[in-house]
Amino acid sequence: MNTLPLSVVHRLPQGYRRTAKQSGFHVEPIPPGVRCEENCLVGLKLLSPAGEGAWTIIRRLSQALSDIDVESAVLECDGGPCLFVCCRDECTATCHLKNFGVAIAETFSLTRPF
Numbered sequence: 001m002n003t004l005p006l007s008v009v010h011r012l013p014q015g016y017r018r019t020a021k022q023s024g025f026h027v028e029p030i031p032p033g034v035r036c037e038e039n040c041l042v043g044l045k046l047l048s049p050a051g052e053g054a055w056t057i058i059r060r061l062s063q064a065l066s067d068i069d070v071e072s073a074v075l076e077c078d079g080g081p082c083l084f085v086c087c088r089d090e091c092t093a094t095c096h097l098k099n100f101g102v103a104i105a106e107t108f109s110l111t112r113p114f
Helices: 052-066 087-099
Strands: 008-011 016-021 024-029 041-048 072-077 080-086 103-105
Touching: 008 087, 016 041, 024 072, 041 052, 041 072, 041 087, 052 072, 052 080, 052 087, 080 087, 087 103
Parallel strands: 008 103
Antiparallel strands: 008 041, 016 024, 041 080, 072 080
């Protein structure tokens, strides 16, 4: 099994949707308060490394997902490469990426004070 040691991704906090532009496929954040539709996308961004190495890793992650027939797109977002998957495929994608050796950084909210 191929693994990517020390690869850590985090889920971008907002949902995204596809937009069609003359130069091809793009995404835009879904504004707060707008209901997420069936074609809502989830963005996963690599925490490290940066630069060309990040693009290589994100492309390998996309390939790993295509191996299990999960569609994904690699696009620039917030100044770096991001991997976008359909929200209905998020659990499958993150589970497979974890099996591939990728750590998924998750946010935790404190529900009760200490």
